[in-house]
Amino acid sequence: MLDDVWQSDIWENLLRTPLHAATTGIILLTSRLDTVAVEIGVDHTHRVDLMSVDVGWELLWKSMGINQEKEVQNLRDFGIDIVRRCGCLPLAIKVVARVLACKEQTENEWNKFSRKDAWSMSRLEIPSALYISYEELPYCLKQCFVYCAMFPEDAVFSRDDVTRMWVAEGFIDEQDSQLLEDTAEKYYYELIYRNLFQPDYLKADLHLCRVHDLLRQLACHLSREECYVGDPESIRVNVMSKFRRISVVTMKDMVVLPSMDKEKYKVRTWRTSYEKSLRVDNTIFQRLPYIRVLDLTNSVIQSIPNCVGRLIHLRLLDLDGSDISCLPESMLPHQPSDT
Secondary structure, eight states, X not given: OBOSOOOTTHIIIIIHHHHHHSSSOOOOBOOSOHHHHHHHTOSOOOOOOOOOHHHHHHHHHHHTTOSOGGGGGGGHHHHHHHHXXXXXXXXXXXXXXXXXXXXXXXXXXHHHHHTOGGGGOOBTTBOHHHHHHHHTSOHHHHHHHHGGGGSOTTOXXXXXXXXXXXXXXXOOOOBTTBOHHHHHHHHHHHHHHTTSSEXXXXXXXXXXXXXXXXXXXXXXXXXXXXXXXXXXGGSOHHXXXXXXXXXXXXXXXEXXXXXXXXXXXOOOEXXXXXXXXXXXXXXXXXXXXXXXXXXXXXXXXOOOOGGGGGOTTOOEEEOTTSOOOOOOGGXXXXXXXXX
């Protein structure tokens, strides 16, 4: 089975050879694009009907944490209108439900929400309901959500990793003498509550999450001017200076930065793919003077140069899974003199 296929060339790249070698075979493929089925030449097509508005309305009030419909019966007409505006899509309904749960349960409040101008805005393939849900976030949660564009599609990330990155990036403000890490963790669970993060419910503390591809597409759209996911070697030099965050995904064995003056590099977060060991030239420590998060997990790197001590903005250096066995003196705590 192949789920959520976006490109028909998967037939050429993945399936044709094994299927030709097999005596019989059935492939079940799901896609949102009719063109994919046509181009591949499938034998049978089944179109899944949209959720009915009545079922969508039930999903809406249940996703708000309401136990019985009678508690919001007076809002049914507005709710049905909102469900229709969500395109009867379960993800959009569940995300919007959490927004409504934070508002007063009055006809006036729901009417104002259903009349927002953003409902008529078309943004790529992203349902307007998802963009509206983003707009309704407090600023502190907006930047934390958009940061998830750093993670490749379908990637699973951990609570501890992402919250440390938020803190290092400066997204978390001190609240009532609370530790920044504790505040970041609160934001993490708030994004789960709002259905913007999808947790692994088999984990008791929900410490593993992923982002639905439509929500990630929204995050990528919102951060398109400053976040790049892919091979940095393919970035044009005049564009490279705009990016603040780079997540390396490449089929190559080594990461190469475009050649340009180091002062033009404004990158604040650098992350290598966890799925593949990549060789990273240690000149990276000399060429990213504004770096705050340097995640080299599973990277093949020989040594950490002493110049890392001059990275005054660096708050998080992750060397997990690398072969680094010692740190340079510039990273070691200074010992008090005996004088």
